[in-house]
Amino acid sequence: MNFAVLQFPASNCDQDAVHALRNVFGHSARLLWHKETSLGDVDAVLIPGGFSYGDYLRTGAIARFSPVMQAVQTFAANGGLVLGICNGFQILCEAGLLPGALIRNRSLQFRCEHVFVKTVTKDSPFTGQVPDGKLMRIPIAHGEGCYFADEETISRLKSNNQILWQYVNDKGEATEVANPNGSVQNIAGICNERRNVAGLMPHPERACEPLLGSADGRLIFESFLNYLQNKNVAKAA
Amino acid sequence: MSDPAITPELIKQHGLTPDEFERIKGILGREPNYTELGIFSVMWSEHCSYKNSRPLLKTFPTKSPKILVGAGEENAGIIDIGDGLAIAFKIESHNHPSAVEPFQGAATGVGGIIRDIFTMGARPVCAVDSLRFGELTSPEVRRLFSGVVSGIAHYGNCFGIPTIAGEVYFDKVYEGNPLVNAFCLGVLRHDQIARGAAKGIGNPVFYVGPATGRDGLAGAAFASQDLTEESAEQQRGAVQVGDPFMEKLVMEACLELLATDAVAGIQDMGAAGLTCSTCETAARAGTGIEIDLSKVPQRAPNMTPYEIMLSESQERMLIIVKKGREAEVQRIFDKWDLPWAEIGFVTDSSRMVVKNHGQPVADIPASKLADEAPIYQREFKEPEYLKPVRAFTLNEVPDTQDAAGNLKTCSPGQPLPRRTGFIANTIIWCAMARRSSQALMLR
Amino acid sequence: MKAKIIITPKKAVLDPQGKTVQNALEHMGYQGISAVHVGKYLEIEVAGDKETIRKQIDEACHKILSNPVIEDYRFELE
Amino acid sequence: MKAKIIITPKKAVLDPQGKTVQNALEHMGYQGISAVHVGKYLEIEVAGDKETIRKQIDEACHKILSNPVIEDYRFELE
Ligand SMILES: Nc1ncnc2c1ncn2[C@@H]1O[C@H](COP(=O)(O)OP(=O)(O)O)[C@@H](O)[C@H]1O
Numbered sequence: 001m002n003f004a005v006l007q008f009p010a011s012n013c014d015q016d017a018v019h020a021l022r023n024v025f026g027h028s029a030r031l032l033w034h035k036e037t038s039l040g041d042v043d044a045v046l047i048p049g050g051f052s053y054g055d056y057l058r059t060g061a062i063a064r065f066s067p068v069m070q071a072v073q074t075f076a077a078n079g080g081l082v083l084g085i086c087n088g089f090q091i092l093c094e095a096g097l098l099p100g101a102l103i104r105n106r107s108l109q110f111r112c113e114h115v116f117v118k119t120v121t122k123d124s125p126f127t128g129q130v131p132d133g134k135l136m137r138i139p140i141a142h143g144e145g146c147y148f149a150d151e152e153t154i155s156r157l158k159s160n161n162q163i164l165w166q167y168v169n170d171k172g173e174a175t176e177v178a179n180p181n182g183s184v185q186n187i188a189g190i191c192n193e194r195r196n197v198a199g200l201m202p203h204p205e206r207a208c209e210p211l212l213g214s215a216d217g218r219l220i221f222e223s224f225l226n227y228l229q230n231k232n233v234a235k236a237a
Numbered sequence: 238m239s240d241p242a243i244t245p246e247l248i249k250q251h252g253l254t255p256d257e258f259e260r261i262k263g264i265l266g267r268e269p270n271y272t273e274l275g276i277f278s279v280m281w282s283e284h285c286s287y288k289n290s291r292p293l294l295k296t297f298p299t300k301s302p303k304i305l306v307g308a309g310e311e312n313a314g315i316i317d318i319g320d321g322l323a324i325a326f327k328i329e330s331h332n333h334p335s336a337v338e339p340f341q342g343a344a345t346g347v348g349g350i351i352r353d354i355f356t357m358g359a360r361p362v363c364a365v366d367s368l369r370f371g372e373l374t375s376p377e378v379r380r381l382f383s384g385v386v387s388g389i390a391h392y393g394n395c396f397g398i399p400t401i402a403g404e405v406y407f408d409k410v411y412e413g414n415p416l417v418n419a420f421c422l423g424v425l426r427h428d429q430i431a432r433g434a435a436k437g438i439g440n441p442v443f444y445v446g447p448a449t450g451r452d453g454l455a456g457a458a459f460a461s462q463d464l465t466e467e468s469a470e471q472q473r474g475a476v477q478v479g480d481p482f483m484e485k486l487v488m489e490a491c492l493e494l495l496a497t498d499a500v501a502g503i504q505d506m507g508a509a510g511l512t513c514s515t516c517e518t519a520a521r522a523g524t525g526i527e528i529d530l531s532k533v534p535q536r537a538p539n540m541t542p543y544e545i546m547l548s549e550s551q552e553r554m555l556i557i558v559k560k561g562r563e564a565e566v567q568r569i570f571d572k573w574d575l576p577w578a579e580i581g582f583v584t585d586s587s588r589m590v591v592k593n594h595g596q597p598v599a600d601i602p603a604s605k606l607a608d609e610a611p612i613y614q615r616e617f618k619e620p621e622y623l624k625p626v627r628a629f630t631l632n633e634v635p636d637t638q639d640a641a642g643n644l645k646t647c648s649p650g651q652p653l654p655r656r657t658g659f660i661a662n663t664i665i666w667c668a669m670a671r672r673s674s675q676a677l678m679l680r
Numbered sequence: 681m682k683a684k685i686i687i688t689p690k691k692a693v694l695d696p697q698g699k700t701v702q703n704a705l706e707h708m709g710y711q712g713i714s715a716v717h718v719g720k721y722l723e724i725e726v727a728g729d730k731e732t733i734r735k736q737i738d739e740a741c742h743k744i745l746s747n748p749v750i751e752d753y754r755f756e757l758e
Numbered sequence: 759m760k761a762k763i764i765i766t767p768k769k770a771v772l773d774p775q776g777k778t779v780q781n782a783l784e785h786m787g788y789q790g791i792s793a794v795h796v797g798k799y800l801e802i803e804v805a806g807d808k809e810t811i812r813k814q815i816d817e818a819c820h821k822i823l824s825n826p827v828i829e830d831y832r833f834e835l836e
Contacts, residue, residue: 009574010485012397033572051395053782054482056775057796058747062782065744094747101749106696110394143394148693148750182694338827447777451770476828478767480774537770550772574781686799701800704822710814712805721764721799722779727790736788744782 001228003029004042006072006088008063013049013086013205020205021046025221034066043228044081045072047088049141049203059102059144060090069095081125081224082197086142089189089199097197098190099157100149106182110143114214115180117188117202118168121161124191125227126198129219135172136216138202140180145201147183147190154184165189165200240271240543251278257611264605272543272591273599277606279509279547280516286610311433311521312353312504313423321427325359328367328420334453334477335417339384340391343417344479345551347392350421352505355488356554358431358495359423364393366403366419371412378407381415388479389419395481431495433504435518435526435557435583440501442515442528442581445570446487446553449510450536452477453549477549484552490573491554497569499562501583506553512546514555515581516589520607527590528581530598542598546591557583681726683737685755687746688719719751730757759804761815763833765824766797797829808835 005017014031021029029046032039039045052063063069069091076082076097084092092098105111114137119130130136149157157163165188169178174186181201189200204217241247248258251274261269261277269277283289299307305323306315313327331346347364354361366389371378393400398421435442453476494500502522504514511533519526530545540548558566563579570577584590589606591599689695695717702716722745726733737755746753767773773795780794800823804811815833824831 010395010482012485035572050397051482051485054395054480054774054778056482056778057745057782061744061747062778065782065786093749101747103693103750104696106694108696108700110390112394112399141394141397146694150692150749182696338825340825341828447772447774450772452772476771478772478774478828480772482778483774536772688799688801701823705802705818708818708822710804710818713802714805715801715803717801719799719801721766721797723766723793723795723797724783724791725793726788727792740783740786740788744786745779 001027001043003044004032004039005029005046007031008034008052010052011048011050017046017048017205020208024208034068037067039071047084049086060094063091064095076197079196084199092199098199099153102144103146103148104144105146111180112141114139116168117165118172120163124195125224127164127223129223129226137214138207138217140202145181147187162190164191253278275543275547276512280606281610284508288610289613312356325354325357326422327353328418331417335385338476339381340388341478343385343388344392345477346419347389348479348484349507350419354421354423356503356505358429359425361398361421361423364398364400364421368405369411369416370407373407385417392481431503433518434502434522435524436501436522438583438585440560440583441558441579443556443558444580445575445577447483448534448536449548449550477551479551486573487552490569490575494569497565499559499565501559502557504555510548516603516607519603525584525586525588527584530593532578532580534576542593682758683724683755685722687751687753693750760836761802761833763800765829765831768830771828
């Protein structure tokens with residue numbers, strides 16, 4: 001499989017994402033500079049974490065106007081898979097590829113820790129391989145990860161089953177204490193209506209090897225890898 | 238605006254003693270002009286020359302087969318960790334700026350130490366801090382403390398470089414004089430080690446990073462200056478403000494550039510900015526260097542040579558490029574949208590020659606300026622409490638397979654919890670670096 | 681010409697910063713405060729014809745300087 | 759009564775955020791921009807006598823709302 005990992009000025013999880021895709025899963029991953037206007041021949045796009053453009057103005061606000069994001073818009077409109085992690089999630093929201101916005105953590109503090117994440121639905125390319133009831137332990141590291149959308153949007157997210165991940169405690173309950181940033185409905189990640197674009201604040205790419213304290217993030221990678229494989233098989237047939 | 242006359246008063250304001258001034262005259266064979274006086278004053282300050290602490294620093298152990306670059310030799314020391322890999326690390330203080338503006342002072346301290354690490358060719362992976370404050374009962378101390386801690390956190394978080402440990406003590410003696418030490422560690426392969434030497438006569442000298450402003454200019458030096466119509470504030474110079482975004486770009490561009498083999502020497506502009514970086518690179522290589530200040534990007538209007546040479550604007554680098562490879566360098570800086578300028582070249586004169594629009598404004602033997610600051614032996618006495626401390630040996634610490642777990646238990650009840658994940662991660666990162674160079678290594 | 685832009689969080693959006701500032705002020709003994717809101721202020725110096733600038737600033741506010749999901753903006757030209 | 763406070767970085771102090779926003783606007787095709795400064799905007803709703811409030815807000819601005827080493831502030835009461 002061929003992945004494009006976007007690289008904006010001050011992306012800082014780009015190396016981690018490439019490492020996971022290449023060295024953990026054995027696929028080809030290419031860093032794509034934000035000034036590129038074409039994605040080339042790729043199966044999926046990964047927008048990594050970081051503080052693109054210094055997080056100045058608003059997180060993700062400036063990055064979304066990069067030339068490469070125009071190409072991502074087209075790619076997504078054609079059904080291509082796009083996953084945004086942390087700053088990547090923020091960029092996707094700013095770009096309008098995902099609804100809502102990510103604002104300052106309610107505590108006003110940068111949170112850097114492992115959290116428990118529950119997969120709300122298996123019905124997406126990003127969650128298909130997560131076993132039922134599995135709680136994933138994945139690190140977060142952000143100051144602006146509080147998911148916000150107006151009530152109408154939230155109820156649409158719910159009725160369309162677009163909420164993919166929620167912050168929970170070790171019993172799987174979406175409590176206020178388990179919510180590290182004040183997100184509405186404990187939302188950790190969502191997808192678009194078409195289900196081919198997703199974003200989440202936790203860092204699955206930093207939880208793909210037991211050596212790093214957890215390998216639960218693999219489940220997200222395995223989900224979309226599996227989805228892409230099936231898609232390619234279907235195409236070939 | 239003409240330069241002020243060199244009076245005993247002005248010399249004193251520059252922190253130079255009459256003896257030191259005589260020494261300067263001996264080196265130059267004449268009286269220094271105003272710009273040269275400023276240059277000597279910063280290079281011979283404690284901060285840059287360690288004229289008081291050098292004899293003590295010399296007592297540290299600095300020789301071992303594992304040491305690839307020794308302490309004080311370059312921008313950071315480098316130690317071999319096996320498998321062709323090495324770690325570069327250094328700790329540095331940012332006390333004074335933090336006392337003036339705790340958040341920005343501490344943030345730029347972290348910025349400075351990160352620069353020292355990637356200047357060596359290493360990719361920084363973690364930071365540590367060591368802090369001293371007065372008693373927390375004082376509101377002023379609380380303000381300094383919270384400002385410093387958030388400044389350190391902010392810069393590191395932006396960069397994605399975790400602050401994995403720290404220590405702090407509160408005591409009356411630090412009232413009004415906090416100590417803020419920042420440490421950074423980076424990983425590199427032996428063949429990636431870069432040097433801060435201006436090698437190769439005729440090689441062009443590049444300036445990269447944001448424009449030079451009046452940031453961090455010492456107040457004393459300005460006291461005697463005539464106030465023009467510009468506001469007093471502009472005259473006084475400004476607090477250094479950190480821009481982690483800019484530094485991240487500078488770092489990525491420099492690491493990309495170092496991988497091309499187009500670089501002959503590289504040094505960050507830390508304390509005493511252009512002054513320090515030009516004379517030290519020349520001194521290390523035994524060469525001379527000539528720059529023209531009119532080519533230096535400037536943020537404020539009407540900056541004098543004195544101001545440009547002494548500015549402490551952050552996130553700037555000096556790069557000596559192999560002649561003929563300029564285009565590659567320019568391509569990489571342009572890719573990262575970084576301001577750059579070719580400001581001079583390496584000479585065989587052993588002198589640091591500074592011009593402004595072609596007119597000489599300073600001409601000083603580089604190595605005398607960089608390496609021949611006076612050294613003072615201060616009186617000292619060993620405090621009582623050190624005796625039991627010195628009796629401690631490392632053998633008293635139990636061996637462990639679980640370094641991360643141990644670190645956790647080492648800090649009973651201290652506010653580490655939110656960070657412990659990172660502590661574990663980083664220790665493991667270092668372990669990983671040893672195992673597979675691919676995992677961490679740069680493009 | 682100077683465009684002075686004020687960007688404020690929408691009423692429905694949580695403003696923890698405002699709340700924190702309010703608490704801090706009350707803690708210091710300031711009384712009678714019923715609400716604090718924290719927003720952004722931008723000053724853009726730009727040359728050109730006033731009407732064109734007005735249009736451009738409005739567009740920039742809408743497209744990039746503010747996020748309509750969470751923020752309102754207003755501006756004046758001077 | 760409403761106090762509207764604007765806090766801006768001092769002129770001589772580096773404003774990396776302003777510079778980055780300026781570059782972004784220029785990249786997006788907005789022309790004629792000579793400077794962008796980014797600051798903070800605070801709105802405080804407070805009850806009491808105007809002169810007392812003026813004094814208190816001024817003091818609060820100086821002591822906690824702004825950082826006098828690197829920022830300037832101004833405010834009006836409405
Ligand atoms: N011989 C030495 N042994 C140990 N540490 C040293 C030695 N020389 C310098 N240092 C350390 O290096 C730091 C200064 O680094 P330097 O590169 O001069 O500053 P900057 O990066 O601000 O320009 C000091 O904090 C000092 O502790």
